[in-house]
Amino acid sequence: QVQLVESGGGLVQAGGSLRLSCAASGRTFRPYAMAWFRQAPGKEREFVAGISWMGLSTRYTDSVKGRFTISKDNAKNMVYLQMNSLNPEDTAVYYCAAEMHPVVVVRTTLANYDYWGQGTQVTVSS
DSSP, X not given: OEEEEEEOOEEEETTOOEEEEEEXXXXXXXXSEEEEEXXXXXXXXXXXXXXXXXXXXXXXXXXXXXXXXXXXXXXXXXXXXXXXXXXXXXXEEEEEXXXXXXXXXXXXXXXXXXXXXXXXXXXXXX
């Protein structure tokens, strides 16, 4: 069984930064990709950023390109999301997810991901 635990959320003013962390544990944690999703009140959960576990392939949704950076530390089983220039539209619960099936590219669909964290709240005030 794989467990994902997010941390680093909080309240920040517009223009500020936050760094989210996702700690993964499990007997054999060997994902093919890791991703961050977010869900704002009244909206569907959406893909934010993803990274291949054994390579350097990354993928971002258009609204965060140039502002957010996803990274990983394979040795520590950690995934990070550095979020800069935050705006109120970024307010959401952010979830870490792991895809355990072989993939060629980072996928953006929720159904492709096998494990999820409990989420961490990010609130950006104007």
